[in-house]
Amino acid sequence: MLILVGAVIVLASTLGGFIIAGGNPMVLLHVSEFVVILGVAAGVLVIASPGHVLKELIHKLQAAVAGKVAGEKEFTDLLKLLYEIFMVGRRNGLIALEEHIMDPKKSSIFQKYPSVLNHHERLEFICNGLKPVIDGKIKPDxxxxxxxxxxxxxxxxxxxxxxxxxxxxxxxxxIGIVAAVLGIINTMAAISEGPEKVGERVAAALTGTLLGIWVAYGFVNPLANRVQFNNAGDEQFLKCITQAVSGFAKGLAPMTAVEVARRSLDSNVQPGASELEATLKAMAPAK
Incomplete structure (x- = not known):
């Protein structure tokens, strides 16, 4: 939602300032310039991207616009899930985790936490981390x-x-400069049509330069930055799992392993220590 608010601010401030200065917004509407600039940009995107990256780009943009990022609730659910898993392993032995890790969709523990269960990457990362521990194929350290x-x-x-x-x-x-040069070429071919026509075509050419710069710095680069922030949030989720699982594998108590993971989180998504501890202690023993 914030992305849409920002986009409206960029658009409104640009057109608003132009109108206040006495400009007519309709003189900026030159379809040919939009076709050249946005079309070439789309071509650059297709040329530079393998198919799977294009699909992932669409997915990332949709998530960015929708504002789908992990918050404190999702991290709290993750820590509760890890605590339950660790408690089962501590009480019943690591072999007792096999039914939960090998088929998490049917696990009574995982089913309590849909934010993890329904997120393929998070679920896979947890299971991949615990499988070697259960199998004994790798040393804890x-x-x-x-x-x-x-x-x-x-x-x-x-x-x-x-x-x-x-x-x-x-x-x-x-690309905006390319569109402007094409516009100037078109203008040179229309000099005989008089000053009015020449002025219109020069304005169209300058609009091409404006559009290229405006779209780049007003929308595309900020979107890239937002996707990067979202990626950092996803990475932090996986780092939290790494801290907890590796700590438990090294012999830390479930509560301690979860606390180590909690402390690795940014303050804006980090659950409070006392609140989390109270929540974990109040949970019914997992089976």
Whole structure:
């Protein structure tokens, strides 16, 4: 929602200032310039992006516009889920976790927390982190490095759409110049039509330069920055899982492992220590 508010502010301030200065907004409406600039920008996007990156870019933009980011509630649910899993492992042995980790969709624990269960990446990361511990295929002190390696790979992949958006944003001012040059060429061919026609075509050419710069710095680059912030939030979610799971694997008590993970969070999404502890202690023992 904030993105839409920002977009309205950019649009209103640009047109408002132009109108206050005595300008007529209709003189900025030159369809040919929109076709050239937005069309070339779309072409740059397609040329520069593999198919899977384009799909991920659309998904990231939809999430950014919808404002879908993990907040304090989602992190609280994550910590509660991890605590329940750790308590089962501590009380009944790691083998008791197998039914929950191998088929989380049917797990009585995971079903309590749809924000994790219905998010494929988060669910997979938790299960991938705990499977080697349950199987005994890896030493506890090696688990954190393994999870960090997976996290770095996911982080790099998540930032591909950001790089593409930044490329398009950086290209748009140049594309605007291309549109302006095309407009000047068109103007030179119409000199014989008189000053009025020449003025209209020069205005159209200048509009192309304006549009390229305006779209780049008013919309595309800020969107790239917002997607990057969202990626950082997703990465923090996975880092929280890494801290908790690796700590538990090294022998930390469930409450301590969860507290270590809680302290790794940014203050704007971090649950309060006393509130979280009270919530965890009040939970019914998991089975």
């Amino acid at each position: 090696q688990l954190e490095a393994l999870m960090d390696a997976e996290l770095k790979a996911k982080s790099a992949e998540a930032n591909h759409p950001v790089h593409i958006l930044q490329l398009v944003g950086d290209s748009l001012p140049g």
